Amino acid sequence: MQPKPLLPLLALLAAGVSACSQGRHSASGFRLPENGDPARGQMAFVALECHSCHQVKGAELPAVESRMKAPVVLGGQVPRTVTDGYLVSSVINPNYKLASYPPDEIAVEGKSRMPDYTDKITARQLTDVVAFLQAHYEVVRPSREYPVYY
Numbered sequence: 746m747q748p749k750p751l752l753p754l755l756a757l758l759a760a761g762v763s764a765c766s767q768g769r770h771s772a773s774g775f776r777l778p779e780n781g782d783p784a785r786g787q788m789a790f791v792a793l794e795c796h797s798c799h800q801v802k803g804a805e806l807p808a809v810e811s812r813m814k815a816p817v818v819l820g821g822q823v824p825r826t827v828t829d830g831y832l833v834s835s836v837i838n839p840n841y842k843l844a845s846y847p848p849d850e851i852a853v854e855g856k857s858r859m860p861d862y863t864d865k866i867t868a869r870q871l872t873d874v875v876a877f878l879q880a881h882y883e884v885v886r887p888s889r890e891y892p893v894y895y
C-alpha cells in the first residue's frame with residue numbers, strides 16, 4: 746500500500762505560511778540600538794517641536810503654544826507593552842496606524858495631523874526619542890477594580 750502524501754503536503758503548506766509571515770513588512774529582525782538615551786531623547790523631542798502637539802506623562806517639557814486643540818498624550822499607563830516598532834512607525838509613518846483618539850481631532854481626511862519627519866529626524870534622534878518615550882510608559886494589567894483606558 747502506498748503511504749498517503751498528506752504529511753509532506755502539510756509540511757510544505759506550513760513552510761509556505763511561515764515564509765509569508767517573514768515577508769518584507771514583517772517586524773521580525775527589527776531592533777533599535779540598545780544605547781538609546783532618554784535624556785538626549787527628551788532634548789530631541791523639544792528640538793523637533795514634538796511638544797507643540799504632545800504631552801508626555803511625567804515629563805517636564807517647556808511651555809509652548811499648542812498646535813492641537815487637545816494635545817495627544819504620550820506615556821502613562823497602558824494595558825500592554827508599547828513596542829519600539831510601534832513608536833518608530835508612529836513617528837516616521839504616522840498614517841500606518843492612527844492613535845486611539847477621536848479621528849476628527851487627530852486626522853484630516855483620514856491622514857494624521859502629524860507632520861512627515863522622515864527628512865527631519867536622524868536615526869540617533871529616533872533611537873533616543875523612543876528611549877525617552879519608553880521610559881514614560883507603565884504597563885498596568887487591566888482588572889475589574891482598576892480598568893485602564895488606552
Ligand code: HEC
Nearest residue numbers: 793794795798812817832835839842843844851857858859
Ligand atoms: C502638528 C502636531 C504634531 C507634531 C508636531 C508631532 N505629532 Fe505625534 N502625533 C500627532 C497626532 C495628531 C497624532 C495622532 C494621530 C496618529 O496616530 O498619527 C500623533 C501620534 C503620535 C504617536 C502615536 C501615539 C499613540 O498613542 O499611538 C507618537 C509616538 C508620536 N505622535 C510621536 C511624536 C514625536 C516623537 C514627534 C516629534 C518628532 C511628534 N509626534 C510630533 C501630532 C503631532
